[in-house]
Structure formats: structure tokens, C-alpha cells
Amino acid sequence: MGDKKKKVGKNLNRYHHYYRRKGVYTFFWRNSIKLLVGLIILIGIILLLRMLAPDLEARFEALLASFTTPKTLLFFFLSESLFGLVPPDLFIIWAQKFSFPYAMVGILSILSYAGGVTSYFIGNYISHIPKVEDWLKRKFLEQLIKMRKWGGIMIVFAALFPLPFSPVCMIAGTIRYPMPSFFLLGLFRFFRFFGYALVLFKVF
Numbered sequence: 001m002g003d004k005k006k007k008v009g010k011n012l013n014r015y016h017h018y019y020r021r022k023g024v025y026t027f028f029w030r031n032s033i034k035l036l037v038g039l040i041i042l043i044g045i046i047l048l049l050r051m052l053a054p055d056l057e058a059r060f061e062a063l064l065a066s067f068t069t070p071k072t073l074l075f076f077f078l079s080e081s082l083f084g085l086v087p088p089d090l091f092i093i094w095a096q097k098f099s100f101p102y103a104m105v106g107i108l109s110i111l112s113y114a115g116g117v118t119s120y121f122i123g124n125y126i127s128h129i130p131k132v133e134d135w136l137k138r139k140f141l142e143q144l145i146k147m148r149k150w151g152g153i154m155i156v157f158a159a160l161f162p163l164p165f166s167p168v169c170m171i172a173g174t175i176r177y178p179m180p181s182f183f184l185l186g187l188f189r190f191f192r193f194f195g196y197a198l199v200l201f202k203v204f
Contacts, residue, residue: 073111080115081122084166088112092196101201102194109193116159116169116186123173133174140167147171152185159188 067075072094079085088108095104126132137144147154147168155177158168172182 073107076108077111077115080112080166081118082166084164087162088193089196089200092193092200095197096201102197105193105197109190112165112193113186113189116165116189117183119166119169120173120177120179120182123170124176125173126170127174127176136167136170136174140164140171143168144171144175147175147177151177152181155182155185156188159186160192165189 072091076086076088076091080088091108092105095101095108098104123136126136143154143158143164154168155172157163158165169182169186
């Protein structure tokens, strides 16, 4: 038992030094700060708009009412599957209008996760088309480099932080990152949605 603990301790220590040397911790803290600053800016902008235009919220709700819930969810899924065209935070705020907002956040989380899985398979398919694969890798070169250097850690960061989740999933599919590990690590996306909801629902 003692030998097993020592072995686990050595492995953890080895990973710790490896990730520190590769800049994982620096990347984590930098993006944690970006996350905090981004939330503050988002909250500040909306509170400012409320002060300058008191009827803005009513207009926004009227705009949302013009779209049916299934169409909005379909649009969100497509956005999460194709490069994350719209920030998911807007949809989290939209979820608050429902009687059970956290249930809707759960649906959004599932759709976002499913969008990431779709992106993975798109990337896997693209890997068979050299010209498109080259374009994708040039377009998201930074994510590709970090994925090759850090592996699954990059998927976790993309799931949790304001990073391009869909492109990272596509890159994972392109380089054929092990599918079971990808499915497991992608579940961190749920923490991101419910974490944001806990903050945004208290403000709005």
C-alpha cells in the first residue's frame, strides 16, 4: 500500500513539473483572469445599458419572443458546432426567462456538449480532405500547437474558459485524439454553463 502511494505521488510530481515547464499553469491563471474580467465587463455593460435605456430589457424580451424556443435551441446547437459563432453567455441569460431556468441551462449544456462532439467528428472527416485540413490547422494554429503539447488539458480549458470550444474540438478530431478520453473531458462543459448561470442569474 505504501509503495503504491509513493508511486502515485511520484507520478503526480512528474506531471506537476511537466505542466509547469510547458506553461500550463501560466495559461490557466491568464485565462482565469480573462474569465473574471470578461464577466465583470459583461455585467457592467448590461447594467449600464439598463441605466441608459430602462426599456431595453422589455425590448430584448420582445425580440426573444419572436423566436420559438426550438428555433433558438437549434440556432445555439449550430453555433456550438460551427466555430462558436455566438457567445453562449447570451443564451444563459436567455434561459432565465423560463420557469425552471436551470433546467434550460441543463439543456443548453447538453446541446453545447453535443455541438463539441459534432465538431470533433467534423474535424475527423476534414482530416481526410487535405486542403481543408491545412486551412483549419493554419486558422487555429495556436490551438493545434497547444493540443499537441498539452493533450487533454487543452480540451478541459476550452470547455471551462472563454476559449473557442468548437475549433478545439475540431482540432481534436483532426489529430484523432482518443474518442473515449475526448467524450469524458468534454463533460467539463457542464461546469462552465452552470458556473456562469450561478453568477449571471444573481445579477440579472
